[in-house]
Amino acid sequence: MNRTAILPLVLALLFAAGLLLPALTTGYWLGVALTFFMWVGLVQSWVILSGLTGYLSLGHAVFYGLGAYVMVLTWGQMPFELAILSAGLACVLLAVAIGVPCLRVRGPYFVILTFGVSELVKFIVVNIEAGLGRAGRLIFGAPLIETLYYWIVVLALVATALAFLVSNSRLGSGLRAIREDETAAETTGVPVTRLKVIAFALSAFVPGMVGAVMVLRTTYFETIHVFNPITSFTIVTIAIIGGSDDVRGPILGAAFLMILSETLLVNAPEVYMIILGALLILFVLLVPKGIAGGLSGLLARRRREGAP
Amino acid sequence: MSLLAIDRVSKQFGGLAALSDVSFDVGAGEIVGLMGANGAGKTTLLALIAGNLRPNGGHISFDGARIDGLSPSAICHRGIGRTFQIVRPFAGLSVRENVAIAVMYGPGGERHRRRAEEKAQAILDAFGLGPRGDDLAGSLTLAGRKRLEVARVMGTGAKLLLLDEVMAGLTAAEVAETIELVRDLKVRHGMTILIIEHVMKALLRLSDRLVVMHHGRVVAIGDPHEVAGSAEVIEAYFGKGRA
Numbered sequence A: 001m002n003r004t005a006i007l008p009l010v011l012a013l014l015f016a017a018g019l020l021l022p023a024l025t026t027g028y029w030l031g032v033a034l035t036f037f038m039w040v041g042l043v044q045s046w047v048i049l050s051g052l053t054g055y056l057s058l059g060h061a062v063f064y065g066l067g068a069y070v071m072v073l074t075w076g077q078m079p080f081e082l083a084i085l086s087a088g089l090a091c092v093l094l095a096v097a098i099g100v101p102c103l104r105v106r107g108p109y110f111v112i113l114t115f116g117v118s119e120l121v122k123f124i125v126v127n128i129e130a131g132l133g134r135a136g137r138l139i140f141g142a143p144l145i146e147t148l149y150y151w152i153v154v155l156a157l158v159a160t161a162l163a164f165l166v167s168n169s170r171l172g173s174g175l176r177a178i179r180e181d182e183t184a185a186e187t188t189g190v191p192v193t194r195l196k197v198i199a200f201a202l203s204a205f206v207p208g209m210v211g212a213v214m215v216l217r218t219t220y221f222e223t224i225h226v227f228n229p230i231t232s233f234t235i236v237t238i239a240i241i242g243g244s245d246d247v248r249g250p251i252l253g254a255a256f257l258m259i260l261s262e263t264l265l266v267n268a269p270e271v272y273m274i275i276l277g278a279l280l281i282l283f284v285l286l287v288p289k290g291i292a293g294g295l296s297g298l299l300a301r302r303r304r305e306g307a308p
Numbered sequence B: 001m002s003l004l005a006i007d008r009v010s011k012q013f014g015g016l017a018a019l020s021d022v023s024f025d026v027g028a029g030e031i032v033g034l035m036g037a038n039g040a041g042k043t044t045l046l047a048l049i050a051g052n053l054r055p056n057g058g059h060i061s062f063d064g065a066r067i068d069g070l071s072p073s074a075i076c077h078r079g080i081g082r083t084f085q086i087v088r089p090f091a092g093l094s095v096r097e098n099v100a101i102a103v104m105y106g107p108g109g110e111r112h113r114r115r116a117e118e119k120a121q122a123i124l125d126a127f128g129l130g131p132r133g134d135d136l137a138g139s140l141t142l143a144g145r146k147r148l149e150v151a152r153v154m155g156t157g158a159k160l161l162l163l164d165e166v167m168a169g170l171t172a173a174e175v176a177e178t179i180e181l182v183r184d185l186k187v188r189h190g191m192t193i194l195i196i197e198h199v200m201k202a203l204l205r206l207s208d209r210l211v212v213m214h215h216g217r218v219v220a221i222g223d224p225h226e227v228a229g230s231a232e233v234i235e236a237y238f239g240k241g242r243a
Helices: A005-026 A028-053 A061-074 A080-102 A108-131 A145-167 A170-180 A180-185 A192-218 A229-242 A247-268 A269-286 A289-305 B040-052 B074-076 B094-103 B111-124 B142-156 B171-189 B201-205 B226-230 B232-238
Strands: B002-013 B016-027 B031-033 B057-062 B080-082 B160-164 B192-196 B209-212 B217-222
Touching: A005 A145, A005 A247, A005 B031, A028 A145, A028 A170, A028 A192, A028 A229, A028 A247, A061 A080, A061 A192, A061 A229, A061 B057, A080 A108, A080 A192, A108 A229, A145 A170, A145 A192, A145 A247, A170 A180, A170 A192, A170 B094, A170 B111, A180 A192, A180 A269, A180 B074, A180 B171, A229 A269, A289 B031, B002 B040, B002 B192, B002 B209, B016 B040, B016 B057, B031 B040, B031 B201, B040 B080, B040 B160, B057 B074, B074 B080, B074 B094, B074 B171, B080 B142, B094 B111, B111 B142, B111 B160, B142 B160, B142 B171, B142 B192, B142 B201, B171 B192, B171 B201, B192 B201, B209 B226, B209 B232, B217 B226, B217 B232
Parallel strands: B031 B192, B031 B209, B080 B160, B160 B192
Antiparallel strands: B002 B016, B002 B057, B209 B217
């Protein structure tokens, strides 16, 4: 079978199974699947910027948080579908605004800057909410978990499709050129600044919408919670474990993390973070391209050895 | 009619004057050799032309229009390409994608990846890298990587090629091949070339004219054999009292 046809087929099956799940089960497993697809949506989006350009964002929680904030601010004032879309667009605008100055610096400076900007926005919102005299906001009349679940699966699908299209497009080649050597890229005609900002904006769109949907799931908005930097760290962890130059990576990474957290958090919560940390170190040292990259390398080697 | 005009260009790094009042022209279809000892400012001049650095004074014009102050990608779009003294291929990408990126983002701006890859393969075939298309650029030998950088510039559709020591570190056989390659670029592809080189034999065989630089200034311009034997050049390389 043609290798290029396998990937879209497997992806189609995965998302079809995801969409059929509510007909088969409710409660616990639906919650697990929702969290899985949430991470898929977040990490696929992150990969568009960080996987392709090598500009590591440690601040993607800012988009999740802003999306959630847009949702609570507009709750009851517009249809929630429209609010989800607005959250995504607000995050695209924020990405352009912070991308233009932040993407001028490279390497560790960019990493620290994205983290700093995320924290800055968090504390701006904290102060706005404090100024308004609010310690948190409750959402009444949120849609059913099934509805939210469908939204998250569709957002994961949108993010995966976006990552796939970008990765295989002219834009994707330009972004990889930036990752490999930015000076050589711009000398080869790649408009590096414009491409980086476009990638940043694309990578912010779905996370904003995911944040907007997820705040409806918790039905409670607390600034510190939705802008939690752990969200950013987890995105990076999944991308490192799964691999980030390929749409399979985030899916494999998210699946791995879900299996790990569901088995360990239930049975041995005290060692969960320790094991996760140890795994992260092992992956960085031994499988730097993640599960997806490691798998490709293994298959390529077997094909070479199998060939006469 | 000159294709590239460098007019009283200067560049300072802090208090150090890397280039002072450098002026010369490169005519269309000409190969101009740029020679001078280490630190003479040759690579700095190339970086100024390609837009990697901006001059502190003077003008650079290409095809009749000012280009100093433009971004490197804008200058690439005008039709200038460069190679790097320390090679900078996109090491983690395939040899073909290296050139395809140039085809897609050069002045031609091929929108379709598939067609860009076909064009890239044709360029690789022309430069003897055809069979290596699927390999990672980082796996090529130094000579291969230098050849790939030239192929990448050709992918952009450049009219002027700036070569920065494409022969340094190569074996004698590879140098001979590269001399043929550069001559081919001029004769078969109609390229205009500004070449920095320490391999004298190559410069003398390839250049229509030689520009000699010393401490950031142009000290001699003219016929390669005359210039190479002149007192200024011998002094620039070996010091006073040797000529």
